[in-house]
Amino acid sequence: VMVWLRRCTHYLFIVVVAVNSTLLTINAGDYIFYTDWAWTSYTVFSISQTLMLIVGATYYLTFTGVPGTATYYALIMTVYTWIAKGAWFSLGYPYDFIVTPVWLPSAMLLDLVYWATKKNKHSLILFGGVLVGISLPLFNMVNLITVADPLETAFKYPRPTLPPYMTPIEPQVGKFYNSPVALGAGAGAVLACTFAALGCKLNTWTYRWMAA
Numbered sequence: 694v695m696v697w698l699r700r701c702t703h704y705l706f707i708v709v710v711a712v713n714s715t716l717l718t719i720n721a722g723d724y725i726f727y728t729d730w731a732w733t734s735y736t737v738f739s740i741s742q743t744l745m746l747i748v749g750a751t752y753y754l755t756f757t758g759v760p761g762t763a764t765y766y767a768l769i770m771t772v773y774t775w776i777a778k779g780a781w782f783s784l785g786y787p788y789d790f791i792v793t794p795v796w797l798p799s800a801m802l803l804d805l806v807y808w809a810t811k812k813n814k815h816s817l818i819l820f821g822g823v824l825v826g827i828s829l830p831l832f833n834m835v836n837l838i839t840v841a842d843p844l845e846t847a848f849k850y851p852r853p854t855l856p857p858y859m860t861p862i863e864p865q866v867g868k869f870y871n872s873p874v875a876l877g878a879g880a881g882a883v884l885a886c887t888f889a890a891l892g893c894k895l896n897t898w899t900y901r902w903m904a905a
Contacts, residue, residue, distance in 0.1 A: 751892025
């Protein structure tokens with residue numbers, strides 16, 4: 694009975710984390726609407742995607758103990774996002790800027806670290822976290838490269854209002870010295886290690902709860 698309870702808890706966690714990952718990353722291409730703040734938005738979205746990917750992928754990976762499941766988790770996120778964006782597309786929103794599966798290569802690196810270090814959890818946290826944090830902003834740039842012209846898209850799909858925290862104060866403020874990839878990669882590399890550790894810790898908490 695405990696085995697099945699643990700399995701059900703595991704699947705429930707995967708669904709919950711994957712759904713929330715998808716909800717957070719669903720607007721990952723929305724920087725095309727904010728032409729003045731595009732780089733700022735890009736950096737923030739890159740970091741948020743990095744953290745949501747690694748916490749779920751690490752949890753899944755350490756739960757199963759099988760290298761390859763992090764990539765499978767990224768695939769789940771990708772498919773969920775395609776489905777959700779498909780719903781948005783049916784409402785008239787653009788679809789072209791999210792169809793690239795940007796999470797898969799970073800998740801592959803996570804799997805590679807886990808396999809290469811013979812399932813060493815601390816190496817996974819440190820090396821895997823750094824690699825995912827550095828790589829995802831680079832892969833996310835594919836979203837920028839493959840999108841339609843931002844101005845054209847912004848005029849084609851106008852937003853009635855901007856949320857207060859995204860309203861530009863003055864044009865070109867949020868440029869981060871024209872290096873959003875470097876900033877996202879630097880911040881992501883530090884934060885991803887923390888979230889990888891959280892993903893590992895989720896396993897401990899799950900098992901302790903099940904054993905109680």
